[in-house]
Amino acid sequence: MIKVGIIGSTGYAGAEIVKLIQNHPEAEVVWFGSKSFEGEPFASVYRNMFELVDEKCLGDNIDELADKVDVIFTATPQGLCSKIINEDVLSKTKVIDLSADFRIKDVDIYEKWYGIKHESPEFIDEAVYGLCEINRDKTKDARLIANPGCYTTCSILSIYPLVKEGLIDPKSIIVDAKSGTTGAGRGAKVANLFCEVNENIKAYGVTTHRHTPEIEEQLSYAADEDVVINFTPHLVPMQRGILVTAYANLTKDVTYDEVKAVYDKYYKDEKFIRVLNKDLCPETRFVANSNYTDINFKIDERTGRIVMMGALDNLVKGAAGQAVQNMNIMFGLPEETGIDLVPSSV
């Protein structure tokens, strides 16, 4: 059994890792880290876990943790992982960081967009960007995984093949994204109260959202040139799910079949990516509570653009599920172990 430690187990992403590992035949959580609830039973914070998890929440002493577990998930605010990580920890255990600390290779860009100083830039280079379907080869031998953001996973998976194959102009990409409210976290803020979120939709972080440079960096690798995009996130009155609607100019006349062939080239054998049948639009409900990403596209001959769409569950493929997928790769397990979840029917 893989011994798992979680720092930040009582946030929504952390709790989702706990839930997934409960289902995982080869892993078990032995450290439920949570500064806010240290000393309290985990199941008193997440009462769905009554009689399923007996342990109490522990602190975030990563050095002690490194001696006890095979892998540490950090599901913590930006800046925490980079502050506490060190060579000793990485020499003893693997780390999968769900924050943004190691996602961006250029530390200046990180510090500019996140507004904080990076406290361990020496590990940025070795960190593998854990977008499994694209980087799984590098993941196998990694000590440190930068688990991708929710918006970024959905955006990149939806756009990547067309950039890579040169079908769209990278300078023309616009990503309009919509997220459920678990993405806003479990902090007690007025803006996230039921009565403030329900019956409402809004954009936020317009032109300044931190997932922007992360999407740009990955698409730049695919385009082999610098990509700058517009990215606009929106908050939707639902709990789970991200929908991406992305727009770009086609670089040439293409047919549906030609574009479909490009997506299939990259995703045909990917269990967790489903390119839908013609004219069907991805819906977040059809991937809820699963690790799937549903993708499709529509060519607009009138404007010469293509509309690319993707949907995933922000807590699963957008966070905890992909983190476990990375763990499976790192430990040589079949990739779907413990996360082969059938999406909700309703």
Added chain:
Amino acid sequence: MIKVGIIGSTGYAGAEIVKLIQNHPEAEVVWFGSKSFEGEPFASVYRNMFELVDEKCLGDNIDELADKVDVIFTATPQGLCSKIINEDVLSKTKVIDLSADFRIKDVDIYEKWYGIKHESPEFIDEAVYGLCEINRDKTKDARLIANPGCYTTCSILSIYPLVKEGLIDPKSIIVDAKSGTTGAGRGAKVANLFCEVNENIKAYGVTTHRHTPEIEEQLSYAADEDVVINFTPHLVPMQRGILVTAYANLTKDVTYDEVKAVYDKYYKDEKFIRVLNKDLCPETRFVANSNYTDINFKIDERTGRIVMMGALDNLVKGAAGQAVQNMNIMFGLPEETGIDLVPSSV
């Protein structure tokens, strides 16, 4: 592998059976019955199943079905199962009926509350009322299971021990129940449109809801006298979940510990029933997408009454989950096989 046939696989309960059997290591669905969608791919109706279920929907020819499967689930409107069932079918296969056709032993009561003629009363006697935690001994050898209703499962499990042990006056029982909207089915009715259900709560079927005699019959067995109750269901703007708040007069002075001991007597070893810690109220979210029923109670010394509360997922323990639990019992499998689902964290 147990071969499963479903008649009515495209309703919400039927689709939940499909989902659960996808996860079941010892069973597989080989017949996706659906009159409404006959000939169409199941995954075109439930697009969450894209690439997971390839089969097309079939009809409801139960005789043909009986030759092909080990167990038939009928997730169909009242009156359908009793119309098509026959001795030949029961001699070849097991039937788990999710409708009300075989739940009530007194056919006159059935016909009065449901307003339809029962077309095969000869099978009522042998049908086992499939409330697993109470009737599992009879289920083992049954050919025909009457799978309990959603409201009834939650109501009976919440109240049963106190009636059985004589702690409450059976004549004083009032059940005020609240259900998510999947309980209203997938039919295209104006009353169930998003804009009619959302931001609203209402009672319905006041004094006339069909689950009333079902609850009464089962509680009468426990009380060993005729029980007549008030039962009021309400529609709540959420998808899954039933919450029961039940009231009754205590027959004597009792302490919290005494009542707790009574619940524990019946449920301590029941995996799927969780009697919560003192003063915690069941919430539907903590059992969502699982087969658990959460139960608790509060003594009101001022009025001499006890408030009993229960929560379950109406599509799982209230329908498909309990149906699979019954299947497991009938086929000698561990009861939790395929339905050992961790409830949602959020």
Added chain:
Amino acid sequence: MIKVGIIGSTGYAGAEIVKLIQNHPEAEVVWFGSKSFEGEPFASVYRNMFELVDEKCLGDNIDELADKVDVIFTATPQGLCSKIINEDVLSKTKVIDLSADFRIKDVDIYEKWYGIKHESPEFIDEAVYGLCEINRDKTKDARLIANPGCYTTCSILSIYPLVKEGLIDPKSIIVDAKSGTTGAGRGAKVANLFCEVNENIKAYGVTTHRHTPEIEEQLSYAADEDVVINFTPHLVPMQRGILVTAYANLTKDVTYDEVKAVYDKYYKDEKFIRVLNKDLCPETRFVANSNYTDINFKIDERTGRIVMMGALDNLVKGAAGQAVQNMNIMFGLPEETGIDLVPSSV
């Protein structure tokens, strides 16, 4: 023009008063009190008021306020009004208190249920319980109004006529109530986050909710004997609305028409109370954003009980609307002035 001051204008009830007074032809808000947002523009807290309210939030100096306004609404936590009120204020201005401070005549009961010491019991006697349809005669000349609670308004209006006329046994009353989440206030608490409230229903405050003694006191006046009830509130994933489902034993055989006549006796001429047609159940959506209370009942001959149902908008008739209705009575205006709102169609 009536000059209005509000202490606590940035809570949900306070903001609803602001909205209603915006529509009121004979009143205007001249003091937007809010300790939390003192100095900030009201419209930066409630952005619906952009370009409609230009004023900044002020403090809660009631003595200064008393010199400037004709009426003060206190939409504040329990204990605040009784702490700051004094004879000088009451000699200069009228006070309508939306908290519970002056609702309960027996100060011991107040202090027991609310767990705080009452700091101005000398004003309790003169305070008028502002349930307009029942107490409007006393309201006319009052200096201090105790504006009823949301649950209590709905509960009392639904039950009062039958208690008053002796049709039900007051000892048998059980009130099962359901509320939208604005009732939980605008405080930043994890329990009220969108992701904690949505897709969930739960009871809370079982046997201990503070509205219990308030309902009991008013029904005791009607029954002319001490009434003790069970009251159970539930939190529903919607913003506005309270639904009450109440149960009681009938004291004699009665017909639908006889009970209807009793309700009509009290409510036929009441604009804001609508006794629905036979067999229709009140729904919160049909009174949303209005000052109406919809009421109906169902006799259960099987059990000898009657089910009484009521629905209102907790922020309007359950708080701000009734407060303005009281203001209108106190100032000799037609009762519906400014609150003659058509409920939402959808």
Added chain:
Amino acid sequence: MIKVGIIGSTGYAGAEIVKLIQNHPEAEVVWFGSKSFEGEPFASVYRNMFELVDEKCLGDNIDELADKVDVIFTATPQGLCSKIINEDVLSKTKVIDLSADFRIKDVDIYEKWYGIKHESPEFIDEAVYGLCEINRDKTKDARLIANPGCYTTCSILSIYPLVKEGLIDPKSIIVDAKSGTTGAGRGAKVANLFCEVNENIKAYGVTTHRHTPEIEEQLSYAADEDVVINFTPHLVPMQRGILVTAYANLTKDVTYDEVKAVYDKYYKDEKFIRVLNKDLCPETRFVANSNYTDINFKIDERTGRIVMMGALDNLVKGAAGQAVQNMNIMFGLPEETGIDLVPSSV
């Protein structure tokens, strides 16, 4: 009093007209047309109107209607108004059509996008496109108003000033729009059931939605050249509200103040259009149940684009409210009469 007739009074837009006219001091509904509910009391279909509307639903005999009313609102499916309208009707009464029949001047474009034959093209020319803030001068003397679509009103108002002033490249416009579910109508369709819409977001009508040519036509007038855009609508699990997020390339370097000045040039004196303070994003809740449109923008210097955002209530400014605003203009009333509604606080 203006006598109002409504054909299609029981759809969501029609019922909203009924509600608004209830509040209107100078108008009254005298004909509640509804083919589906002919003969039934209007208040049995919309129970919010109990005791407020006593009339029964009538048919759609427009000739009879023309003799009885001063203005007819047609809130009906596409093709109905153009089928029943005639010169005699227009000579007797004014018609405000909430369908698309007279919005598009080029009948070929109408027939292509709507897939139906236009049955009275002879009235297209005289019909005034009733976007009040832009066309009110023409509205004054019109007999026939083509009331704009919900998406189009929001899109055009958000984009119009920048196109008109040449600040953005009309060829680069992309409109990503999100709508509440009342926009999908009150028809009994599975896709609009609560359990299919809730906890979900999806795009639909990608590249083919019928509001596309309507937006294009109006923006073409502003640009004085043919404008072709991408328009993608999305369905959001809420009842009311449209949010538009639109993208375009700036034609030159501009500052925030310069762009703000352009919006102010067009909207500073418009009561129902609020250009928000810098960096605030429009939210649908802040305009709910009102006739306001909230607008703002953000310049993205990195990409050279501008993000334009608008929010309105699809049933009010997006349908019934604008229709009444047009009626007010046509009858010489102050434009805000009866629709001067304060948006919901929560």
